[in-house]
Amino acid sequence: MRPALPQWSGTLAAKAAAFITVMCCALAALLGVLVHVQVTNQTVGQARDQALQRLTQATERFEAGDSLKRGAGVDPPGLPRPLRNLAVGGDRGTMVSDFQGRPTMWAAGPADGDRALAVAVDYSQQARTIQGLDRAILWSSGLAIGATLLVGAFAVTRVTRRLHTTALVARRISAGDLDARVNDPRTQPRTKDPARPQDEVAAVAAALDSMASSLQGKLLAEQRFTADVAHELRTPLTGLHAAAELLPPGRPTELVRDRVAALRTLTEDLLEISRLDTGRELLELDTEQLGPLAERAVRGAGSGTEVRVVRDVAVETDRRRLERVLGNLVANAHKHGRGPVVLTVDGPVVTVRDHGDGFPEYLVAHGPQRFRTEGGARGHGLGLTIALGQAEVLGARLEFANAPDGGAVATLTLAAEER
Incomplete structure (x- = not known):
């Protein structure tokens, strides 16, 4: 018994679905990272500029001897140690850290002596914006991957169905059913769009149908030839058999009669095979x-x-x-x-x-x-x-x-x- 053919949703469809999924995930991850980095850089940059601007104003007030505004101070509590060390060293910088349970953008610069002047800017809104963006990227990527996978699976299964049909027809032809044809709609003159090129599956189906037609024609010609030869041999063999019966008894006559009988048996066998080849034998059960x-x-x-x-x-x-x-x-x-x-x-x-x-x-x-x-x-x-x-x-x-x-x-x- 021949092994069963795989279902149309078999290996090819599974591989195509896996490939589409991997490519969609890779593309979504790449685009997500690019958007996240771009928006994060822009958001952090705006917060940094705002913090540095306030630090400049605080420095001017500190040098003028005026009182500092809320959110500014010298060595304020919560100032990150790395940023303080940078400011004490004579440089200005910014840094994001949690302060009183909220994300805060710090800007610090040198003050007098061994102290640092720093300002704190609330960074909660910007952090929520970035988190919301990340969630939107994840949701949109998931939806895009799902939609692409569905569309890709639909397209692939249409192709695999046609391939499965072609394979089934090939099996039928190999089993002797030379009347089997794929008849792919894309190969039919009435339905084929002349402006659209024929796809590869339709080309394979057309080649298989053409091969089956050629094989069927050659086989029918051979069957007709066998039947015609057997029928044509019958008449001269009948005459030869009658003539052999008229020969005088003896060993040569026996040899002639034996060979004539063998030829008659072979002719009848050829006729029987030609009838079997037509596939139209009727049973008497x-x-x-x-x-x-x-x-x-x-x-x-x-x-x-x-x-x-x-x-x-x-x-x-x-x-x-x-x-x-x-x-x-x-x-x-x-x-x-x-x-x-x-x-x-x-x-x-x-x-x-x-x-x-x-x-x-x-x-x-x-x-x-x-x-x-x-x-x-x-x-x-x-x-x-x-x-x-x-x-x-x-x-x-x-x-x-x-x-x-x-x-x-x-x-x-x-x-x-x-x-």
Whole structure:
């Protein structure tokens, strides 16, 4: 059984969603950092300018001997030590720190002696502005990422749905359904916008449809050729058979009759294969006991085959076609294997085993192929191909394997009648 295809929301969609999410997060983080830094620098700069301006005014009043305004003082409590050390050293500077539970912008400069003149400006409003900006950046980034992810997921799943459909059609074609087509709307002349270039998925779908059409045409031509050749051979072979019957008895006559019979059998096999290839075979169903039917098929094959009925069962099948399948399997076992040949009926499962060299590896892996030979060995002709085709018409499963202790094993599994 072929492995199931992944769902349209599988690996490709997950990878695309992860990629979109990562890129959106990276972009949102970059823009958020840039906005945060820009606004913070501007806000801090305005507060610093305001603090330095007040420090200048406080310095003028201090030098004039006037009393300092509220928020200004010499070595006021709460002045950060690093800023005081800077001011005592003769420089001016600013610094933000908490004072009485509130963020405060400090500006300090040198006073007389070993003291610092400082002013404190309330920085609460600016801090709240920056915090609000950060929250707005987080919320807007989250919304943008969510919206982008939804839009991206919608776009990606549309593509993956089309890819999934194309893959399913490819599977159907590989299974033999050459009528399967993708028929992507973007490849149809009536719906395709000539101003918009064809996308890659539509190009793949169009290529697959074109390939299927080409394969179907070639296969139909080969099937017609096979059928026509078989039909054309029938008439001269009939005349040749009649002429061979008029020859005088003797070894040459026997050889001619044997070869004519082989040609007639090959022609009938080719005709049967051509009918199977059309896929229009009709079943004549009836309920049959599998054990007696298998015994009749073995007797019809005219070879010494042991029949073992482990468990008999009733099956609804086309008796003629099933006898044809079993007869071909038994004949192939005698022709290409070695005895003893054993046919076993165990419920709806019928196995035919010989004790020869076994099936070729290509046949076990890929099923019977018409007239194929390997390594100079004799091929299996058309018998197994016909058996496989008739089994498919019956809705049965025919499998080929080699026994561990040697010999070829063909297993036919039918649907048992429910009681």
